[in-house]
Amino acid sequence: MIPPLARDDRRSTLLRGLTELSRALTTAVSFEQVSQLAVDRAASLLGASAAVLMLEDEHGHQAIRASTGLGTIRPKNGQSLGAGLVEQLQDALGVTPEQFLAVPLVVNGEVTGLLAVGMADGLGSNDDDAEWLLSALADQVAVALEKSRLDERGRFRDRLIGIVSHDLRSPLNAITLGTSALLDDSTLDAYTIKTLTRIQSAADRAERMIRDLLDYTQAHLGGGIHVVRTPNDVGHIARQVAEEVEILHPQHEIHLEISGDTHADVDADRVAQMLGNLTSNAVTYSPVGTRVDVTVRGEPSSVVVAVRNQGTPIPADRLRDIFEPMQQVSPGTGRAQRSVGLGLYIVESIVTSHGGTIEVASSAEEGTIFTVTFPRSSR
Numbered sequence: 427m428i429p430p431l432a433r434d435d436r437r438s439t440l441l442r443g444l445t446e447l448s449r450a451l452t453t454a455v456s457f458e459q460v461s462q463l464a465v466d467r468a469a470s471l472l473g474a475s476a477a478v479l480m481l482e483d484e485h486g487h488q489a490i491r492a493s494t495g496l497g498t499i500r501p502k503n504g505q506s507l508g509a510g511l512v513e514q515l516q517d518a519l520g521v522t523p524e525q526f527l528a529v530p531l532v533v534n535g536e537v538t539g540l541l542a543v544g545m546a547d548g549l550g551s552n553d554d555d556a557e558w559l560l561s562a563l564a565d566q567v568a569v570a571l572e573k574s575r576l577d578e579r580g581r582f583r584d585r586l587i588g589i590v591s592h593d594l595r596s597p598l599n600a601i602t603l604g605t606s607a608l609l610d611d612s613t614l615d616a617y618t619i620k621t622l623t624r625i626q627s628a629a630d631r632a633e634r635m636i637r638d639l640l641d642y643t644q645a646h647l648g649g650g651i652h653v654v655r656t657p658n659d660v661g662h663i664a665r666q667v668a669e670e671v672e673i674l675h676p677q678h679e680i681h682l683e684i685s686g687d688t689h690a691d692v693d694a695d696r697v698a699q700m701l702g703n704l705t706s707n708a709v710t711y712s713p714v715g716t717r718v719d720v721t722v723r724g725e726p727s728s729v730v731v732a733v734r735n736q737g738t739p740i741p742a743d744r745l746r747d748i749f750e751p752m753q754q755v756s757p758g759t760g761r762a763q764r765s766v767g768l769g770l771y772i773v774e775s776i777v778t779s780h781g782g783t784i785e786v787a788s789s790a791e792e793g794t795i796f797t798v799t800f801p802r803s804s805r
Contacts, residue, residue: 457574461492464541464567469494471563472527472556474543476519481531481539481571488540495544496520511540519544529561531568538568594636601629638768642751645775653693653779655804660697660729661688661722667701668720675709679717686724691804692780700776701731703769704796708735711794727802728782734795740788748786749774773798 465477476495480488521544528542541564605626645651661684668680708718712735719734751771777784788794
């Protein structure tokens with residue numbers, strides 16, 4: 427039996443060890459780093475001769491993912507262990523049942539793995555402090571492993587999106603150029619012209635989606651969308667965008683109102699992209715025949731842009747999510763109008779890159795209003 431004072435000192439040491447583990451887990455980047463850190467620290471903190479981390483493989487079997495202190499005759503990392511799991515682990519760790527201690531890794535209420543150690547002489551599986559520490563350590567490791575797994579999946583997805591989007595541009599450009607060349611032929615019949623126009627429209631829509639995906643990759647992996655801020659008239663940019671959107675959507679009136687000094691240091695192309703996304707969204711989610719209001723107002727130290735539509739209000743519980751990637755403002759849009767759900771994420775990224783802010787309010791009485799504030803100066 428461990429004396430009371432010695433037990434208190436040991437618990438203090440174990441608590442410090444857990445704190446240090448928490449810090450170490452925040453710097454571990456990969457799944458493999460977290461796994462190896464788990465067994466190394468478990469063995470070190472408990473004075474164990476060996477430690478093993480087991481996780482479910484793709485077949486649902488427990489497989490060794492990381493280990494330390496095992497002999498030369500041992501299961502390989504990644505090797506599944508079937509029946510008699512505990513006995514096989516005891517053999518691998520080189521310990522008796524009294525020296526063997528194992529706790530489960532639990533994520534969202536489901537057991538995802540097992541952390542096991544072979545204890546030193548004099549400490550058995552009835553050591554309450556050892557079991558408490560290993561359980562606490564397993565809880566921290568389970569959360570870190572899940573976060574690492576999700577992070578790695580997200581990084582892979584983002585890189586794949588960027589690569590595929592970039593590679594799709596060349597064939598789409600060929601389609602666009604080809605249809606444009608064919609449409610210059612004055613001998614085409616009405617059906618052929620209609621078919622080519624549809625192909626061109628679909629290619630243009632795909633090009634916009636690809637541009638959004640590339641911007642998303644830059645914003646998500648590259649630390650934000652790059653902007654070059656130079657003196658520009660935001661009111662003039664808004665007028666050009668409003669005219670372009672109105673030509674594309676003649677069933678809606680785009681009402682533009684400009685007041686005050688609307689000059690600011692902004693990236694004109696990116697501001698036009700932002701306004702185009704907001705205005706096109708406003709048209710998409712508005713009933714036919716309704717008006718979309720775009721206002722640009724100069725303030726002493728900023729320029730404020732607001733886009734308002736009269737469509738169905740966005741539910742209050744969704745307002746905080748609409749700037750997240752892969753989100754649709756409303757599920758009720760037609761198939762031809764749907765996008766990849768990156769428009770508002772890119773809008774927010776452009777605004778943030780300018781040091782600005784964006785807010786949204788939505789109600790049945792006032793409609794949906796997006797308000798963007800740009801600082802007037804880049805200094």
